[in-house]
Amino acid sequence: MLSVTQLEEIIYKCREENNGAQTALYRLFSSKMYGVCLRYARDSSEAEDILQEGFLRVFTKIRQFEFKGSFEGWMRRIMVNTALEKFRKNDRLYPVEEMSIYEATNWVDETISSITADDLLRIIQELPPRYRMVFNLYAIEGYSHLEIGEMMNISEGTSKSNLSRARIILQKSVAENFGNEKKLVKKVL
Amino acid sequence: MxxxxxxxxxxxxxxxxxxxxxxxxxxxxxxxxxxxxxGKIRRMNQVKTAIGIAAAMLLIMMAGWYSMDQTRIAKNQMPLQIPQINTPALAKTNQESLDIKPTVNQIAANQHTIQTTPAKNTSLQSAKPSKSLTVQKNKVVSASVSDGASLLAAQTASKEPSKAAKQEENTVKTKAAEEKTVVKEKSKTESGSNNFQKKNPPLYFADAGVVKQTPSRESGKGNWGITAELSPSVASQSVSGATANTTQQSTVSGGMLASYQVSKRIKVSSGIRFSQMKQDTHTSYTLSQTSGITYLQPVDKAANLAGDVSLYLPAVSSIVYSNGMKTNPTDNFTSDIAQELKYLEVPFQATYKIIDTYLSVGVTGGLSTNFLVGNHAIITQNGINLSNGSTGNVRDILFSSSAGIEVGYGLAKNLIITIEPRIKQYLNSVSSNDQVNYKPTQIGIFTGLTFSFN
Known part of the structure; x- marks a missing residue:
């Protein structure tokens, strides 16, 4: 386990553009950050791009880190922002699809325990980009709809709508793959 | 959250x-x-930015130097020389002349006298060595101490000044005293101004001319830009039948242009540019007078490239030189004339980029309207300024076309330096005189610095 002092030393050396320190920092946080990137990307290839660009920004902006708060949190925000920028560049309008929603799903402990992270990762990556972004930011990162609206340049209502649709799709996917009770209640546009 | x-x-x-x-x-x-x-790119950008700043400062310094140089040249064209006079009374008079106005010294140095009226000379010369002072509004102020032939003429004149002559003399003295006061006050003001200038060194700004030149790598549609440009220019004449010896002088032109990127390769620009024409001509003139203004009209019309020359002198009966030689208005008058015309140019030009990379190459072409803002002529003989005036029959508005090849290099993301050899052809004659057909061609190498907003 790395001590705070050791981490600070690595950060200071990274500020001096020390290659060894940069490599050490990458080894320390790359797996966690890659996990973040995978959630925001549609596949592993896009996640690698985000990770690469994210670390480049970390190394070039590391002087801006003022040792206030968690360094990991700071890196995580950079990764999320990098993913958001990539999303903005590639943002396209997706047709509103006809989808089915499930009014209720009986989640039992057995079902939950049988679902792996890779399974959920695959499901979340299949979401339309806008829904994936909103769901990640709201459900996992914990941002409010107001914050998400500002980050994504959309209204608060749009953010709520996107989250709702994302949940519906995810619920459907999970239920189809892992649910023990499927009940189609209505269709929405 | x-x-x-x-x-x-x-x-x-x-x-x-x-x-x-x-x-x-x-x-x-x-x-x-x-x-x-x-890291390499960042360091390169830092170097490019530094070069860009240095180039901009160089342009500003060149414009400042040019501005100072023009002031110095103007002063040199009016040398202040005091003739060597042994007579104490004359020396005293010269001292008074010095106090009156620099122009007095100038004329004295030129060692010629413009005789206004015989009565004036007679009256002044009777009291002491003659001093004539004539003020012509806005044009020429001449006062001179006569020597040579005029002084000899004064000695033979009547020793008893008439009443009218005395009155005239008093008037002259009063004017001289007034002038003296004005000069002293002006001197104080200038002294104060100098002190201010010492504390606040003057700033010189480049005569800018803007050509919108979007950096080649940022040559997207809809980008605005602004360019400052400066160029040394030389001109050639296209006058047929000229027998005079005319020398074109190099000038500096520059300005600021705003430009708009219409498409990836095409941009249009407009703005304002300062340009000049300068030439020295040695030829013969005939003198004529109308309403108190003396005109020098070239014997060979075509030889005087920009037309007739008007000298704003008081009514003269003759021009007398220090050697006693007189030139009558009807005589041919051979001298050197330096002409300078200044224009503010409003260009409309387009540029098409042939090569659009970091090093861009494009062709430019356009039309300009040139507004006359300065007209100055100096008559000299044997290196001595005889008088200042202006060139007559000059059109106030000229039209010109230009074409050039622009080479640009991106110094930074929004900064590009350009070098453009450009040829400019005036489309109508500078002179409105039918006998003078002068449409000069100017060639310049414009160095510009463009900042694009995108």
């Missing part, structure tokens, strides 16, 4: 919130390579 207890949210947060996955091997090597590359 806020969360909501939704089963889907909880499920994904639990399973993916702290997800860790090892990225593919070799990714760090790619990151390291990119970090090194970006």
């Amino acid at each position: 806020t969360t909501e207890n939704h089963p889907i949210d909880q499920l994904f947060k639990e399973k993916l919130g702290s997800l860790e996955k090892n990225p593919p091997a070799g990714l760090m090597d790619q990151i390291s390579a990119k970090v090194a590359f970006r």
